[in-house]
Amino acid sequence: MATNSSLSSSFEIISSLRFDPGLPEAACRYASSYPEHPNSPYYLLGYHQARLRAAANHFQWDGALNWLKQDLQSFEKFIDASISDRSKAWRLRIVVNSEGEARVEANPTPSIDIMSLFIPPLQTNQSSPIWRVYIDTQPTTPSGFTTHKTTARDEYNSARLRAGILSPSEPAEVLVVNSGGEIMEGSITTPYFLRDNVWFTPPLSSGGNAGTTRRYALSQGFCQEQTIFRDQLVDGELCWLSNGVRGFMRGQIVAK
Incomplete structure (x- = not known):
């Protein structure tokens, strides 16, 4: 049987964000x-730090929690060291282990309409590509690894493969579903669905991740929480998707 220490060392907590x-x-x-x-x-740097703190607290990683308690200015200074060219946009992946050892993985990322980083009512470019949004054919069991973002992502990777999404650069997403048929989240995004002229995102009780752009959208009143079942989604219906690297993107349900 694996010990708590071996379980802790088998994964790390992560958060991905955009430098622009x-x-x-x-x-x-x-x-x-x-x-x-x-x-x-x-x-949304402060939201990413808070998200990592919540994960460290959930997994009872005192070393990580102590490191993440630094003020936001110090946290930003730590990340600054990973930016080799501040004139370009970067996709950053902050990775923290149970002992509080942290690193930042930086990769160049394509430029986007900067308005995509703000909630959709401020969106000005409606000509951006519409992402294909599939629904997973197999259920995912909610756990600490779905509520919090970690390197243990086999379930999400499998869902993407089942949907035929073979590259992270594809404008495509798959919605993961719990055993009760509730939409939990997207494999790399938070989804939002329009019901009676109100945008809704799945509640955390459905098992999905407490994403940074999700928190942003809720705080600004763009959306409310409501349980969304897979059989309520209609082929061709439009939705929104969001994450900490790309901001907000338009999506369209593809019901196979």
């Missing part, structure tokens, strides 16, 4: 509806 040199100027224009310091090029 165009964010500060745009955030200053919309400071009243953007919850972060407008001068930071890190998208």
Whole structure:
């Protein structure tokens, strides 16, 4: 039987976010509806730190929790060291182990319409590609590994393969579903569905992740929480998707 220490060393907690040199100027224009310091090029950085703290607390990782208790300015300074060219956009993956040892994996990421980083009512570019959104054919069991983002992502990777999504660059997503038929979340995004002229996102009780853009959307009143069942989704219906690297994207349900 695996011990608690061996279980702790078998995965790490993570959070992925965007560094974008165009964010500060745009955030200053919309400071009243953007919850972060407008001068930071890190998208929703405080929410990412809070998300990592919540994961460390859940898994009872005292070393990680102590490291994550540093102030936001120090946290940002730590991440700064991973940016080799501040004139470009980067996809950053913050990785923290149970002992509080952290690293940042930085990869160049394509430029996007900067307005995509703000909640959809502020969206100006409606010509962006529509993502194909599939529904997983097998259930996923909710656990600490679905509520919190970790490197233990086999279930999400399997769901993507079942949907035929072979590359992370594809404009495609798959919705993971619990055994009760409730939509939990997307494999890499938070989904939002329109019902009676109100946007809804699945509640955390369905088993999905407490994402940073999800928190942002809820805080700004863009959406409310409501249980969404897979049999309520209609082929061709439009939805929104969001994550900490790409912001908000349009999606369309593809019911196979």
